[in-house]
Amino acid sequence: MKLSKSSRHSEILSELSRAQSLRVADLADRMNVSTETIRRDLDELTERKLINRTYGGAVRTPSSEPSVGQRHTLFVAERERIARAASARIKAGSTILIGSGATTTHVARRIAADHRDLTVITHSFSAATVLAANPTISLIMAPGAYLASEGATVGALTARFLDDFSADVAIVGASGLTAEGVSDALVEPAAVYAKLVARAAETVVTVDHSKFDKVFTARFASWRELAAVVCDRRPEGPLARALERHGVEVVVA
Known part of the structure; x- marks a missing residue:
């Protein structure tokens, strides 16, 4: 057909x-x-x-993001500050969903250093690796098709697996932020991020300022679905107004 x-x-x-x-x-x-x-x-x-x-x-297109391994070498100091601020939002005993990406891996590493007795569900192999350093964290890895450029599982199996869970908070990154919401350069990871947003009581977007005012192929959430943005610089213009209009908290690390 x-x-x-x-x-x-x-x-x-x-x-x-x-x-x-x-x-x-x-x-x-x-x-x-x-x-x-x-x-x-x-x-x-x-x-x-x-x-x-x-x-x-x-x-x-040239605007497509490099692989997650290449992104790990960019904005390292900024991502460390973002990770500390995001980790400070985590409450004891929480269940957390973590998406793939360079910034979210920094956040996962900080969570492993700062917290005990959490449950973390992720499809990111790099996030799982750094979280595994803390034996008090109960770590659940989502199955699915392996996407090498992101070091993560994606696809229908991943989405069905996540449907069985509910979490206190989801932590996701993004390729771009505009007044319309958050988007990703890759379609399949974006579908997983949308599922993480849907399965969490609140979602925190962790991004550096290079993602501001950029739009990519797959929008996975609008601002009315998101609770907070943790970033290294305050947004301006239409993006800032959209965040204020939808009551999204902005935390500048």
Whole structure:
């Protein structure tokens, strides 16, 4: 059965979250449509600045984030301050959901140093590794398909697993923050972050200022769903006004 145009676009973006490039012929074969249809799809996505066209295919846009390993080397001092401030919000005996990402791994490391007797559920291997240093933390790892660029599990199995849990707080990162909400460069991790937001009583977004006023492919939460932003610099302009309008607490570390 042929996919609709919107379904094809979603599939193309999802494939590019896993691969550096895609070929027209391969996409046409996979989706059971003509190469002309795929070329039109790629042209539309390029016009929307979601991908870049190449001869015979497409690649990720330059705004796509580097891998989580590369991101670990950026804004280290800022992320350490953010991690301390986020950890200070955690209450004794809490159940916490933690998303993948460089900043959230810093937060997980700080939580492991600062707290005892917590339950933490995560799909991030790097977060799980640093949390495991604290034997008093009960650590639950979500199953799923492994996404190497994020060092995390994603997909339908991950989402179904998380449906069985409720948490006091979710801690997530983001690729971009705008007045409309928070977004991520990768479609599949974003779907997991949306599930974390849904399963927690409150959600804390932990980001450095480089994410302000940037929008990426997959929006996973609007500001009415979020409780706080912990960051290293106060937002300004439309973003700041949106946070105030929705009652989102801003903690500047």
